[in-house]
Amino acid sequence: MSDIPSTQRVLIFDEYNGPLVVRKAPVPEPLDDELLVKVEYSGICHSDLHSWNGDFDYATICPLIGGHEGAGSVVKIGSKVRDWKLGDRAGVKLVNANCLNCEYCKTGHEPLCDRIQNYGFDCHGTFQEYMTIRDVDAIKISKDMNLASAAPVLCGGVTAYKALKEANLKSGQIVAITGAGGGLGSFGIQYAKAMGLRVIAIDHSSKKEHCEDLGAEWFVDGFETSEIVDHIKKITNGGPHGVVSFVSAKKPMEQALEYVRKRGTVVLVGLPKDSQILVNTTLLIFNSITIKGSLIGSRLDTDEALDFVSRGVVKVPLEFVRLEDVPIVYEKMKEGKVNSRVVVDFSL
Ligand SMILES: [Zn+2]
Ligand SMILES: [Zn+2]
Incomplete structure (x- = not known):
């Protein structure tokens, strides 16, 4: 698609607790089995604050683009992708790249797979305008659902x-x-x-x-x-x-x-x-x-959790911020002053 730019804005830090800065980075190309998602909203989770602080025992990469509650639309598709089309709405959650073949993957407990990658922790996450994701990892979000409300459901919900x-x-x-x-x-x-x-x-x-x-x-x-x-x-x-x-x-x-x-x-x-x-x-x-x-849900749990919100029986009070405002949100989180789900709106 011709309107995909060659560069994009990402929020990145080079060292734990170091400055969180918005930088230009190349827009990635999807592999054969991947989608390129234009991230329109990304929730800000408490764990993002912890990963920036370097609080976790397991290896998080650094420099790192955080974020693991992304919702957007598919703007480019790899040659072997079958079940997605351009314009579909896609969710990007924490756990990805599971093997699909171990005992846990086979029984619907894929967050327990030994091969997983956690977006926003051990690989770059959703605080960027465009990102690639394997087709089977992306979560389908229905057309009638409020896209911003979907974002915080992908981890918190x-x-x-x-x-x-x-x-x-x-x-x-x-x-x-x-x-x-x-x-x-x-x-x-x-x-x-x-x-x-x-x-x-x-x-x-x-x-x-x-x-x-x-x-x-x-x-x-x-x-x-x-x-x-x-x-x-x-x-x-x-x-x-x-x-x-x-x-x-x-x-x-x-x-x-x-x-x-x-x-x-x-x-x-x-x-x-x-x-x-x-x-x-x-x-x-x-x-x-x-x-x-209990850690987090599977892809099926995620579909179910989204369905409650889509039917309006679970409501998500939202507050919107710009990508460059994430550090301010982290400060508020530290002080316990965040009451709603704060979501980055990439159009702001
Ligand atoms: Zn989270
Ligand atoms: Zn597995």
């Missing part, structure tokens, strides 16, 4: 949705969500409601109204409530059937193991600082409790 699925709950059962007023929690409350679950939101009292507006049936102040374990057991008549833990502090994670209902499941998503929590194994055994970790 699907992470919350997958964690709820992992809790194995039935409609009518109760789920407690910790960190309910934050980004993942706000998605979590809405997905849980849409899945027919009853929600206890646990967070700071300043988030009460927000959580109730999103559909939480109960709100518990996780900081000020005395005897919180007994309180939660009492209001739920024996404890919630599942807990999805988005907080990264130890105490609320340990409390969840105490108040979850017998035979209940606690799904951990937030990571405590040194990765350690205390587990009372007597409690675990006598109450037959399951503790699980």
Whole structure:
């Protein structure tokens, strides 16, 4: 297509915590099995801040173009691509390049594949105007969906949705969500409601109204409530059937193991600082409790998570910024001042 430029703007850093600068870079050519996607929106996730800080143990490349919640349109197609056409809308998520052939790929757990590449971490991500992606990795976004709303679902939304699925709950059962007023929690409350679950939101009292507006049936102040374990057991008549833990502090994670209902499941998503929590194994055994970790969703989970948003049952409050404003957003994230999903709008 003649209107594809030869250069583009990318947001890049050369060293961890170093300046984040907008630079010109060549627009890449898609390989035979790749699409060239014009990125129109990219969500800004908390993990992007961590990768810029160099907080992760595993190897992230540097210099790096961050970002892993991209939504845009297909502007060029490799010669062997079959299932995409020009103008299709495509999502670019975190996990790509999985082998498609290992036990995990074959059973729909491709984020656990040993061969994955994480966009915005160990290869360049979505803070660029044009990027290539293997056809099987790109996520189809329907024409009737708001493209900007799709972006934050590709990491934040699907992470919350997958964690709820992992809790194995039935409609009518109760789920407690910790960190309910934050980004993942706000998605979590809405997905849980849409899945027919009853929600206890646990967070700071300043988030009460927000959580109730999103559909939480109960709100518990996780900081000020005395005897919180007994309180939660009492209001739920024996404890919630599942807990999805988005907080990264130890105490609320340990409390969840105490108040979850017998035979209940606690799904951990937030990571405590040194990765350690205390587990009372007597409690675990006598109450037959399951503790699980959940990382992110598969391609199918992503399709499902997008469908809820496309049907309007899960809403994504958005705030738009320019590519060069990402450093300001990181500063706000550090101060805990980001309440909506912040999305880079490349047309600004
Ligand atoms: Zn993310
Ligand atoms: Zn694999």
